[in-house]
Amino acid sequence: MVFIELGLVSLLLLYIFYKWATLKYNTFKERGVPFEEPWPLVGNAGAVVLNREGFNKTLLDFYNRNREHDIVGFYNFRSPMFSVQNPEYIKKMIVKDFDFFVNHAPFFNSEDDPLVNGMLTVMKDQRWKNMRNTLTPIFTAAKMRAMFSLMTECFNESLDRLREETKGGKSHDVELKGWFTRLSNDIIASTAFGLKVNSYVDQNNEFYSIGQAIANFRGKQMLKFFIANAMPLVQKILGFKVFDAEKTDYFKRLVIDTMKYRQEHKIQRPDMIQLLIEAREETDQNWSDDDIVAQCFIFFFAAFENNANFTATICHELMENPEVQDRLFKEALEVRDQLAGKPLTYEAVMKMKYMDMVTSETLRKWSLAGALDRLCSKDYDLTDDKGNLIFKFKAGDYIWFPVVGLHNDERYFEDPNLFKPERFSEENKDNIKPYTYLPFGAGPRMCIGNRYALMQAKAMMYYMILDFKIERSAKTVKNIVDDVRGFQVNPLGGFWVRLVPRSS
Numbered sequence: 247m248v249f250i251e252l253g254l255v256s257l258l259l260l261y262i263f264y265k266w267a268t269l270k271y272n273t274f275k276e277r278g279v280p281f282e283e284p285w286p287l288v289g290n291a292g293a294v295v296l297n298r299e300g301f302n303k304t305l306l307d308f309y310n311r312n313r314e315h316d317i318v319g320f321y322n323f324r325s326p327m328f329s330v331q332n333p334e335y336i337k338k339m340i341v342k343d344f345d346f347f348v349n350h351a352p353f354f355n356s357e358d359d360p361l362v363n364g365m366l367t368v369m370k371d372q373r374w375k376n377m378r379n380t381l382t383p384i385f386t387a388a389k390m391r392a393m394f395s396l397m398t399e400c401f402n403e404s405l406d407r408l409r410e411e412t413k414g415g416k417s418h419d420v421e422l423k424g425w426f427t428r429l430s431n432d433i434i435a436s437t438a439f440g441l442k443v444n445s446y447v448d449q450n451n452e453f454y455s456i457g458q459a460i461a462n463f464r465g466k467q468m469l470k471f472f473i474a475n476a477m478p479l480v481q482k483i484l485g486f487k488v489f490d491a492e493k494t495d496y497f498k499r500l501v502i503d504t505m506k507y508r509q510e511h512k513i514q515r516p517d518m519i520q521l522l523i524e525a526r527e528e529t530d531q532n533w534s535d536d537d538i539v540a541q542c543f544i545f546f547f548a549a550f551e552n553n554a555n556f557t558a559t560i561c562h563e564l565m566e567n568p569e570v571q572d573r574l575f576k577e578a579l580e581v582r583d584q585l586a587g588k589p590l591t592y593e594a595v596m597k598m599k600y601m602d603m604v605t606s607e608t609l610r611k612w613s614l615a616g617a618l619d620r621l622c623s624k625d626y627d628l629t630d631d632k633g634n635l636i637f638k639f640k641a642g643d644y645i646w647f648p649v650v651g652l653h654n655d656e657r658y659f660e661d662p663n664l665f666k667p668e669r670f671s672e673e674n675k676d677n678i679k680p681y682t683y684l685p686f687g688a689g690p691r692m693c694i695g696n697r698y699a700l701m702q703a704k705a706m707m708y709y710m711i712l713d714f715k716i717e718r719s720a721k722t723v724k725n726i727v728d729d730v731r732g733f734q735v736n737p738l739g740g741f742w743v744r745l746v747p748r749s750s
């Protein structure tokens with residue numbers, strides 16, 4: 247008898263779970279949008295959860311199967327995302343009718359966490375607009391120029407270590423994702439938090455260890471994120487925060503202590519803390535310390551993983567395409583000659599035309615952000631240029647713009663699997679169809695740190711390529727794109743290359 251009751255209760259619980267896991271799976275059918283049949287709970291992202299492929303691969307394959315539709319439905323776990331795939335409509339929604347799509351779709355419930363809630367990416371409406379306006383001057387070319395010297399110190403520390411490893415002309419195999427994560431870490435510690443660390447020498451420094459634990463969405467961290475995203479009520483009952491308070495407190499203390507120390511000792515340093523202190527003095531908004539810490543925190547998140555991926559993927563493509571590498575090396579030599587012994591400057595690196603083509607093509611082929619997301623904040627009628635109604639969006643709908651699909655669509659980029667920097671040459675780049683190339687997003691909500699990211703990657707590549715030839719190592723994964731798993735660019739076998747010193 248007890249067994250029957252237990253069995254019935256289990257069945258009931260299973261039924262309730264199934265209902266909850268498929269609660270919104272009627273959305274696209276009801277709204278007349280084409281879609282693919284979802285799995286309970288994981289939606290159309292099952293292969294990512296089973297660790298069979300990376301998220302971008304799932305998104306790309308989905309796009310390729312459905313690209314003839316202007317709008318198609320993708321179930322991102324339990325959430326229905328309206329994927330808008332026609333570049334004309336993307337432009338309309340992301341720029342012209344931005345007021346309907348100011349905010350991002352919420353990642354997880356962060357109302358009780360001022361640090362997460364205060365990040366620019368998470369902020370909403372007027373609060374976001376005020377913060378964005380105040381932060382924009384921090385990322386101008388002039389401010390980047392001033393920050394360049396801080397970055398250069400970190401490049402040198404990283405390169406010194408590589409020079410050490412290749413002393414006497416010997417080649418050195420290195421896994422670049424890990425290598426550049428340390429560089430990204432040291433640069434963001436210095437330029438955003440005002441803290442000087444050398445993660446090549448002091449491998450387990452506190453900033454690096456805590457940063458890694460927070461930014462790596464694996465294991466316990468991934469589980470917490472998943473529960474917060476998919477089951478906010480369970481999170482509330484269990485009473486945990488996605489980011490451990492003891493870890494975020496470390497960053498908080500760092501920023502607040504640095505601000506205090508600088509103000510007391512009248513110390514100036516051309517970094518983001520300095521610029522945030524100045525911005526706080528100039529703005530009429532009442533910024534709390536948490537507001538400032540939150541911005542350092544998002545700069546850390548945005549820069550840490552993205553910049554490491556960016557530089558690792560450039561090196562990988564240079565290894566795969568030796569003729570591109572030779573041409574970039576020649577351009578770097580020319581710049582070095584022009585500098586005539588003076589150190590590299592922000593202007594000199596940003597003027598490198600071929601470098602710009604190579605980095606642009608890397609961002610196309612690797613699409614670090616697979617999709618852009620927006621939340622529809624008020625009912626919106628999407629119309630074509632003749633005024634015909636295309637679709638009625640409702641307040642609360644989640645929207646996606648499928649960056650990885652557009653970047654790999656041969657209608658916009660011929661032979662998308664090939665690495666061809668020429669697509670971005672002076673003669674060719676104006677032929678790219680608008681709103682098909684979106685590595686940093688677009689419109690008022692586009693990436694605020696793109697200049698910073700480009701400066702870091704280009705300058706590091708300038709130094710790397712002058713010193714080393716990048717070749718295949720015995721450990722290099724053959725088909726690296728298919729080797730990526732999870733939500734970030736993490737190939738199972740890493741980004742291995744062989745560095746051959748040029749002076750040998």
Ligand code: HEM
Nearest residue numbers: 367545548549552556614615686687688691692693695699
């Ligand atoms: C290669 C490196 C990077 C890539 C590919 C990248 C990409 C992106 C993308 C796609 C977005 C969303 C844009 C949209 O929705 O239209 C974004 C937003 C953002 N990024 Fe980046 N990013 C990079 C580096 C950085 C860096 C280095 C920083 C700061 C130091 C940064 C700070 C931000 C911030 C604060 C936002 C939110 C902007 C807002 O909501 O107003 N990013 N980024």
